[in-house]
Amino acid sequence: MGNSMDYIYTSGEQKVIIEAEQKNTRRSVIEQYVQCRKMQGMTQAELAKRTGIPRSNITRFESGSYNPSLELLVRIAAALGMNLQVQLTAKE
Numbered sequence: 001m002g003n004s005m006d007y008i009y010t011s012g013e014q015k016v017i018i019e020a021e022q023k024n025t026r027r028s029v030i031e032q033y034v035q036c037r038k039m040q041g042m043t044q045a046e047l048a049k050r051t052g053i054p055r056s057n058i059t060r061f062e063s064g065s066y067n068p069s070l071e072l073l074v075r076i077a078a079a080l081g082m083n084l085q086v087q088l089t090a091k092e
Contacts, residue, residue: 026064029073034062036080050079 037047044062048055055077060066061076070086077084 026067030064033073033076033080036082040080042080047076047079051075077091086088 037044044058045055047053048058051058053072057066057072058076061068061072072082074084
């Protein structure tokens with residue numbers, strides 16, 4: 001993927017590389033989840049038990065080596081007592 005031409009063309013000459021957008025978004029989501037889990041004093045094992053998701057998947061998700069499904073994100077959010085909100089925003 002790194003050498004492919006995965007672009008979304010916007011107005012004018014502006015180009016957005018899809019792969020970079022995905023990586024940045026994934027990193028931001030992971031940071032939010034880890035921060036919430038740690039603020040609640042919850043371990044990965046406890047989170048796995050509450051969600052029914054194998055701890056190995058929680059670990060892979062938090063390390064960034066797992067591309068989470070929407071279902072996984074919703075289940076983790078619920079286990080943390082949170083709501084998941086997905087939002088499209090205008091580019092700055």
